[in-house]
Amino acid sequence: MYPRKFSYVAPNRVEEVLTLLRKYRDEAKLLAGGHSLLPMMKLRIIGPRLVIDLKNLRDRLAYIRDGARVVRIGALTTHADIELSRTLMRDIPLLPETARWIGDMQVRNMGTVGGSLAHSDPAGDWPVAMLALDASVTIQGARKRTIPLSRFLKGPFTTALKPTEILTEIVVPKPPKGHGWSWKKFERRAGDFATVNVAAIVVPDGRGRVKNVSIAIGSVNPTPYRAVNAERILRGKRPDAGLLDKAAEMAAEKAQPSSDLRGSAEYKKWLTRVMVRRALEEALSRAGITLEMTQHA
Amino acid sequence: MPRRMTRRARPRATAEAPQETVPVRVKINGVEYSHNVEPRLLLVNYIRDVVGLTGTHVGCDTTHCGACTVLVKGLRGDSWVAVKSCTLLTTQVDGKEVLTIEGLAKNGELHPLQKAFWENHGLQCGFCTPGMIMSALGLLLRNPNPSREEIKWGITGNLCRCTGYINIVKSIEAAAKEMREKGITI
Numbered sequence: 370m371y372p373r374k375f376s377y378v379a380p381n382r383v384e385e386v387l388t389l390l391r392k393y394r395d396e397a398k399l400l401a402g403g404h405s406l407l408p409m410m411k412l413r414i415i416g417p418r419l420v421i422d423l424k425n426l427r428d429r430l431a432y433i434r435d436g437a438r439v440v441r442i443g444a445l446t447t448h449a450d451i452e453l454s455r456t457l458m459r460d461i462p463l464l465p466e467t468a469r470w471i472g473d474m475q476v477r478n479m480g481t482v483g484g485s486l487a488h489s490d491p492a493g494d495w496p497v498a499m500l501a502l503d504a505s506v507t508i509q510g511a512r513k514r515t516i517p518l519s520r521f522l523k524g525p526f527t528t529a530l531k532p533t534e535i536l537t538e539i540v541v542p543k544p545p546k547g548h549g550w551s552w553k554k555f556e557r558r559a560g561d562f563a564t565v566n567v568a569a570i571v572v573p574d575g576r577g578r579v580k581n582v583s584i585a586i587g588s589v590n591p592t593p594y595r596a597v598n599a600e601r602i603l604r605g606k607r608p609d610a611g612l613l614d615k616a617a618e619m620a621a622e623k624a625q626p627s628s629d630l631r632g633s634a635e636y637k638k639w640l641t642r643v644m645v646r647r648a649l650e651e652a653l654s655r656a657g658i659t660l661e662m663t664q665h666a
Numbered sequence: 667m668p669r670r671m672t673r674r675a676r677p678r679a680t681a682e683a684p685q686e687t688v689p690v691r692v693k694i695n696g697v698e699y700s701h702n703v704e705p706r707l708l709l710v711n712y713i714r715d716v717v718g719l720t721g722t723h724v725g726c727d728t729t730h731c732g733a734c735t736v737l738v739k740g741l742r743g744d745s746w747v748a749v750k751s752c753t754l755l756t757t758q759v760d761g762k763e764v765l766t767i768e769g770l771a772k773n774g775e776l777h778p779l780q781k782a783f784w785e786n787h788g789l790q791c792g793f794c795t796p797g798m799i800m801s802a803l804g805l806l807l808r809n810p811n812p813s814r815e816e817i818k819w820g821i822t823g824n825l826c827r828c829t830g831y832i833n834i835v836k837s838i839e840a841a842a843k844e845m846r847e848k849g850i851t852i
Contacts, residue, residue, distance in 0.1 A: 370727050376684035377705030377757060389684075400755075407753050408729055410706075419684055420705065424758055447742060453808075473823025474804060475735055478747040479754070559822035560730070 372410035379422040383429070383509060386421055386535055393419045394532040400424075401445055401484035404476050430483070430537060433457060442539045444483025452477060460543050463550040463568060467498040470552065473560045483536045486518070489592070491525045492562040494554065497587035500595060501568035504541045510534035522592045548572045549656025551648040555640060557631055563588045564631045565624075565641050569648040571656040578607045579658065584616075584648070589624035589641050596620035596645065608653065609661035617646035690760045694719065695769030703756050710734040710751035713766060721767040721796050722751060725825070729753045732824030735797035737765040737804055737852075746852065748804025750823070765852065767796035770803075778844040779803055779837070788837030790828035798824045802838045803852070810846055814839065 380386050390397055398417035400406055409415050423430070423445060430445040435456045442451070451457060452468035471477055471485075471494050485495040486506060499518050507515045510533050518539075521529045530536060544550070549571040555564045566587045574580035582603045587593035599620040606612060626637035653660070690712075691700040699717055713722050713736065725733035729750050737746040738754075740762035770777035779799045782788065789795045798821060805812060805820035812820065817838050818831075826834060845851065 371708070371711075372706045374686075374704070374706060376686060377688055377755075378684040379757070400758075403755070403758065404729065404753055407708075407755070411708075411727070420755075422755070422757065449742065449747070472729075473732070474801065474820055475732060475748045475750045475823045476729065478742065478749055478804075 370411040372407070373413060373416035375410075375417055376419045377422065378419065379425050381425045383426065383535065383537070386423070386426070387510065387533065389419065389421055390533045390535070397421055397532075399487075399535060401481040401487075402447060402479040403484075404472070404480040405484065405488045405490065431481075435460070438543060440541045440543060442482060442541060444487075444536045444538060445481050446483070448472070448477035448480050448482065448485075449474075451482060461502065461541060463498055463502065463552055463570065464541070466550075466552045467494050467554075467568070470494065470554045470556075476560070482539060486521070486539065487528060487530060487536045489522055489524070489526050489528045490562075491591055491593070492566070492588040493593075494563065494566055494587070496522055497566050497585045497593045498552065498568045499539065499541065500593050501570050501583045501585035502541050502544065503583070504539055506536055507538040507540065508534050509537045515540065519595070524591050544570050545572050547656065549652040549654065549658070551651035551655070553644045553648040553651070555644055562631075565589050565626075565637060565644050567641075567644045567648040569645075569652040571649070571652040571658065573656040573658050574605075577658055578605060579603050579653075579656075580605075582649075582652075584620055584645060586620060586624065586641060586645065589626040589637055591625075594623055596623070598622070599645070603649075607658065607661045608649075609663045611663055613646055613649055613660070616649060617642045620645040688757050688760070690756050692756070692759055692761075693763045695764075695766060705755060705757055707756045708752055709736070709749075709754040709756050709759060709764075712756040713751060713764070719766050719768050723793060723796055724752060725793065725797070727752050730823075730825065731794070731797070732801055732821075733794050733797040735800040735804070735824065737800055739763040739765070746804065746807055748801050765800070765803075767799060770799070770852075777803075778848070778850055779806075779841040782837040782841035782844065783834070786833050786837040786840055788830065788834045790830050794824060794826045794828075798826065798834055802841065806838070806842050806845060807851060811842060812838075817842075 396418040400422045430443040432443040434441040448468045448471045457464045551569045554566040568585045570583045572581040584596040599616040621642040624641045628634045687702045723733035725731035734752040739746045
């Protein structure tokens with residue numbers, strides 16, 4: 370299978386990319402790792418007139434920089450770079466674990482975190498994990514801006530990126546030391562897109578209670594979402610099994626999955642509940658919070 | 667004169683001039699090739715149809731089956747990494763090195779992975795084998811002593827439709843052992 374014909378260019382500077390984007394706008398596509406773009410071009414779902422290959426920008430835009438409060442990740446950083454990063458394993462273990470479950474080894478060697486976020490697939494893994502971590506993205510156009518990921522993801526395959534802009538960096542705040550985390554991706558078979566994917570972060574208060582919690586859910590809505598109601602009922606509590614059930618139920622309420630080969634809408638909604646529950650249990654346990662035992666009358 | 671030999675002297679697609687054909691120079695199994703290719707030419711088709719090395723297979727052509735797996739050096743630092751050549755443009759490996767199944771045997775001696783697949787009956791029809799071996803090599807270069815679980819995880823991107831996974835995993839285990847003992851990598 371061949372893509373449609375296109376012109377090709379591999380600029381050496383971000384400014385050159387921006388010049389080309391201003392000229393070609395919607396007719397140009399940026400090639401990062403190409404593991405979403407090329408399959409779509411081969412299937413002729415899209416046929417850009419110009420492909421702007423970012424391979425020569427890797428020196429500038431592929432990095433994991435450890436700051437005091439945040440980790441800065443260059444947009445061209447591959448899934449494999451994140452999977453194998455010692456900095457991230459130590460400070461934000463949710464990210465290497467998310468990477469480990471993406472596609473397969475070969476895909477992870479090519480695919481990039483920036484490409485995945487800019488692609489905004491409703492079943493993508495990075496949008497979910499990054500949403501749970503309250504990450505922001507830096508966008509370069511005529512001027513530079515940094516916006517929260519929650520405002521970046523607009524819908525299926527739609528983001529706040531203008532045709533004349535490029536995503537350059539993801540800024541991830543480090544959760545406090547001792548936080549608990551969980552990544553639950555349910556896939557029909559190894560390497561598949563998620564049927565549902567859930568990220569959870571639990572920050573303990575040091576006295577066995579939940580100080581803060583975030584739950585992000587993907588694949589069951591046009592865009593991933595934060596289960597804010599479920600987060601609210603967990604804050605300040607030492608949960609028991611009943612509260613976890615309630616939180617999982619509330620988290621799944623907002624899910625509006627569609628029926629497809631991966632399952633019926635009803636099944637996926639139930640699965641969302643199950644995966645949130647499992648993610649919470651794991652994140653709580655990693656945060657050192659034991660469940661309150663409920664008295665049975 | 668030596669200045670002409672520098673990288674900058676090579677013709678390159680630049681922002682000023684988007685191109686309809688692009689020059690690529692790739693070293694495959696130690697041999698330098700250079701061609702002008704259409705930008706849409708996929709690496710697997712370049713390897714098979716232009717260079718003529720047909721050991722790298724096209725299975726699904728949709729990034730799933732892994733039959734087209736090759737190693738590329740220079741994508742992530744200086745290490746060899748396994749990629750699916752049906753999902754790369756040839757231009758993406760311009761100036762880099764590629765290793766295909768044909769490049770594994772040295773001086774008429776099979777690579778330990780090839781030998782292990784033979785000895786452990788790690789193949790039936792053989793269609794997936796080149797990709798399976800290249801993925802295994804990509805895994806072993808990163809992790810020379812993988813557990814059985816890690817081997818399975820490492821080859822999730824390679825499908826065998828003869829259901830031969832058990833023997834494939836055994837083959838990779840055996841090869842890993844020999845490679846460690848004899849200090850063999852590529």
